[in-house]
Amino acid sequence: MQxxxxxxxxxxxxxxxxxSPQNWTMDAQPVPDPGPGQILVxxxxxxxxxxxxGRMSPSANYTKGVGLGEVMQGGGVGEIVASNHPAWxxxxxxxxxxxxxxxxxxxxxxxxxxxGVNKIDPKLxxxxxxLSWLGMPGVTAYFGLLDVGRPRPGETVVVSAASGAVGQLVxxxxxxxxxxxxxxAGGDHKLQWCREIGFDAAINxxxxxxxxxxxxxxxxxxxxxxxxNTAGPIHDAVMKNLSIGARAxxxxxxxxxxxxxxxxxxERFMGQLIVSRASVHGFLxxxxxxxxxxxxxxxxxxxxAGKIHFKEDVLNGIERMPEAFLRLLxxxxxxxQIVKIS
Amino acid sequence: MQxxxxxxxxxxxxxxxxxSPQNWTMDAQPVPDPGPGQILVxxxxxxxxxxxxGRMSPSANYTKGVGLGEVMQGGGVGEIVASNHPAWxxxxxxxxxxxxxxxxxxxxxxxxxxxGVNKIDPKLxxxxxxLSWLGMPGVTAYFGLLDVGRPRPGETVVVSAASGAVGQLVxxxxxxxxxxxxxxAGGDHKLQWCREIGFDAAINxxxxxxxxxxxxxxxxxxxxxxxxNTAGPIHDAVMKNLSIGARAxxxxxxxxxxxxxxxxxxERFMGQLIVSRASVHGFLxxxxxxxxxxxxxxxxxxxxAGKIHFKEDVLNGIERMPEAFLRLLxxxxxxxQIVKIS
Numbered sequence: 045m046q047x048x049x050x051x052x053x054x055x056x057x058x059x060x061x062x063x064s065p066q067n068w069t070m071d072a073q074p075v076p077d078p079g080p081g082q083i084l085v086x087x088x089x090x091x092x093x094x095x096x097x098g099r100m101s102p103s104a105n106y107t108k109g110v111g112l113g114e115v116m117q118g119g120g121v122g123e124i125v126a127s128n129h130p131a132w133x134x135x136x137x138x139x140x141x142x143x144x145x146x147x148x149x150x151x152x153x154x155x156x157x158x159x160g161v162n163k164i165d166p167k168l169x170x171x172x173x174x175l176s177w178l179g180m181p182g183v184t185a186y187f188g189l190l191d192v193g194r195p196r197p198g199e200t201v202v203v204s205a206a207s208g209a210v211g212q213l214v215x216x217x218x219x220x221x222x223x224x225x226x227x228x229a230g231g232d233h234k235l236q237w238c239r240e241i242g243f244d245a246a247i248n249x250x251x252x253x254x255x256x257x258x259x260x261x262x263x264x265x266x267x268x269x270x271x272x273n274t275a276g277p278i279h280d281a282v283m284k285n286l287s288i289g290a291r292a293x294x295x296x297x298x299x300x301x302x303x304x305x306x307x308x309x310x311e312r313f314m315g316q317l318i319v320s321r322a323s324v325h326g327f328l329x330x331x332x333x334x335x336x337x338x339x340x341x342x343x344x345x346x347x348x349a350g351k352i353h354f355k356e357d358v359l360n361g362i363e364r365m366p367e368a369f370l371r372l373l374x375x376x377x378x379x380x381q382i383v384k385i386s
Numbered sequence: 387m388q389x390x391x392x393x394x395x396x397x398x399x400x401x402x403x404x405x406s407p408q409n410w411t412m413d414a415q416p417v418p419d420p421g422p423g424q425i426l427v428x429x430x431x432x433x434x435x436x437x438x439x440g441r442m443s444p445s446a447n448y449t450k451g452v453g454l455g456e457v458m459q460g461g462g463v464g465e466i467v468a469s470n471h472p473a474w475x476x477x478x479x480x481x482x483x484x485x486x487x488x489x490x491x492x493x494x495x496x497x498x499x500x501x502g503v504n505k506i507d508p509k510l511x512x513x514x515x516x517l518s519w520l521g522m523p524g525v526t527a528y529f530g531l532l533d534v535g536r537p538r539p540g541e542t543v544v545v546s547a548a549s550g551a552v553g554q555l556v557x558x559x560x561x562x563x564x565x566x567x568x569x570x571a572g573g574d575h576k577l578q579w580c581r582e583i584g585f586d587a588a589i590n591x592x593x594x595x596x597x598x599x600x601x602x603x604x605x606x607x608x609x610x611x612x613x614x615n616t617a618g619p620i621h622d623a624v625m626k627n628l629s630i631g632a633r634a635x636x637x638x639x640x641x642x643x644x645x646x647x648x649x650x651x652x653e654r655f656m657g658q659l660i661v662s663r664a665s666v667h668g669f670l671x672x673x674x675x676x677x678x679x680x681x682x683x684x685x686x687x688x689x690x691a692g693k694i695h696f697k698e699d700v701l702n703g704i705e706r707m708p709e710a711f712l713r714l715l716x717x718x719x720x721x722x723q724i725v726k727i728s
Contacts, residue, residue, distance in 0.1 A: 106661045275656050294656050308657065312650045314617050314636050317668025319448045324666040326659025
């Protein structure tokens with residue numbers, strides 16, 4: 045496709061702390077041709093997710109970072125325009141975390157695991173759902189809450205970044221599991237949405253003087269499951285309210301985005317953990333990737349039954365990828381941040 | 387027993403930070419008579435344990451503290467001198483965590499749970515063992531390692547305060563479970579003992595310049611189970627070396643004894659927990675109290691088979707109870723600290 049241009053965002057430099065638009069540069073290259081066993085996909089939607097901050101780093105994390113001059117990593121969904129793979133044909137919809145921040149992507153369907161390609165049924169849900177509630181964030185919420193947090197009916201589940209991609213699902217799954225769900229977010233419009241989708245209580249962390257006291261008031265029996273997407277002061281406030289036997293699920297640390305790579309200094313809660321016989325669990329969704337269909341099938345069933353609702357925050361155009369990502373890191377998005385490409 | 391004197395240590399004041407001998411006063415009262423269903427026991431041995439620091443506090447912990455002017459709480463073992471209970475007779479040996487820092491104690495055998503009384507078979511082991519490897523510390527090591535830490539054969543288990551009452555057992559049980567055991571303690575004589583009883587490696591935290599690097603060197607495959615009795619800088623060094631899927635068992639925080647009640651400020655390891663998919667578990671042995679006989683039976687069998695060894699550190703006389711306890715909090719003991727009373 046030498047006569048068609050593929051605009052791409054390349055990583056230009058590694059940020060210290062919060063990234064800035066200058067950390068990427070856009071180039072334009074001819075659209076590549078797929079090799080044997082590969083497919084060429086034109087992006088319809090691209091995703092931005094907090095994990096991408098970890099990829100903007102040369103140091104070892106759970107997976108290696110993006111090299112300077114390479115296309116920025118990220119998931120996307122689009123339409124197949126050319127296929128050299130017998131199981132995939134032109135017009136099929138393909139979703140992959142290997143898409144990259146670009147308008148076109150050559151993908152290899154036979155890769156197993158998170159880097160692979162998933163065929164999307166556009167009749168099930170709008171295809172961009174495969175980047176949100178019917179994709180990685182949905183699988184994260186499902187297994188993180190149910191397998192790691194292990195909520196029991198009647199327990200209280202507190203969720204930070206509760207109106208975000210993962211948080212809004214955690215709250216709704218907690219309700220389906222028979223729990224009381226408490227949202228923490230910044231912004232009354234976000235909390236209003238959380239209440240509409242079923243959270244029993246909602247705390248605006250930007251408006252309360254004493255967040256730990258606010259959590260205590262919202263959770264008079266203590267916090268049984270804490271699904272933490274933020275770390276930072278919200279983490280601290282909830283940890284002070286753990287019930288006996290509580291489980292804290294550490295899913296993300298978006299509140300520390302401006303201090304990425306620095307030691308996180310603050311209060312530790314080892315004494316609290318002993319007294320409460322509580323536990324803290326780090327969590328990566330990719331450990332559950334081999335059974336993601338379990339989550340996706342249940343999420344679809346719940347959504348079709350009207351039991352889960354989901355809010356997306358859409359920007360338009362490949363040009364806005366850095367802006368979309370920075371909005372996310374700063375909590376300026378309202379719902380899952382995605383970008384419509386074509 | 388109006389003509390016999392019972393010397394008792396009463397709590398005189400609540401310490402800030404590390405206790406001092408002035409926090410207790412000794413009095414002498416006539417030995418009380420047992421009421422209906424009770425027994426009178428003459429102490430042979432008393433125990434000092436790190437948990438006692440928590441009892442020297444008016445604030446709520448997992449159980450209430452000792453009131454000012456009350457007998458200091460603690461476990462002991464002794465001989466029954468008078469009995470008003472049909473199942474207990476004069477000459478029997480009774481162990482109880484309700485003993486108190488005193489020469490004589492009136493106990494109520496029918497209390498269920500940790501405050502109850504256990505009949506000790508002096509043919510199984512020296513009776514003071516019921517305060518150490520064949521008692522609460524043994525049960526702590528057994529369930530804390532096996533049920534909370536869940537070691538698998540071939541894994542690496544790191545133990546802080548490794549020559550202490552709990553630590554030396556954790557290391558030996560880890561070996562019986564097919565693991566590699568690494569000791570951390572302060573003092574070459576302590577580490578020599580750890581090696582003698584089977585630890586594969588031993589680190590003197592007082593002598594290494596970079597403790598995290600020393601842990602890494604001793605655990606080239608990472609730390610799979612961290613049994614933490616100390617908190618503080620040792621905790622930090624081990625947490626930086628967790629393997630994928632590691633479990634940290636938070637049993638005690640003796641290194642923070644001089645900062646008791648203050649917030650524990652330092653590095654948090656949430657990012658580490660995510661990357662390692664690791665978990666941190668607060669732990670109280672009393673949650674396993676109903677099945678302590680499982681632990682005790684196996685500990686006896688192992689000891690009789692020559693598979694576990696145990697070092698005690700003995701002081702003599704009721705007068706030395708505060709000294710014994712302060713030695714323990716400062717790591718000056720070598721092995722389980724107990725006090726011979728009569």
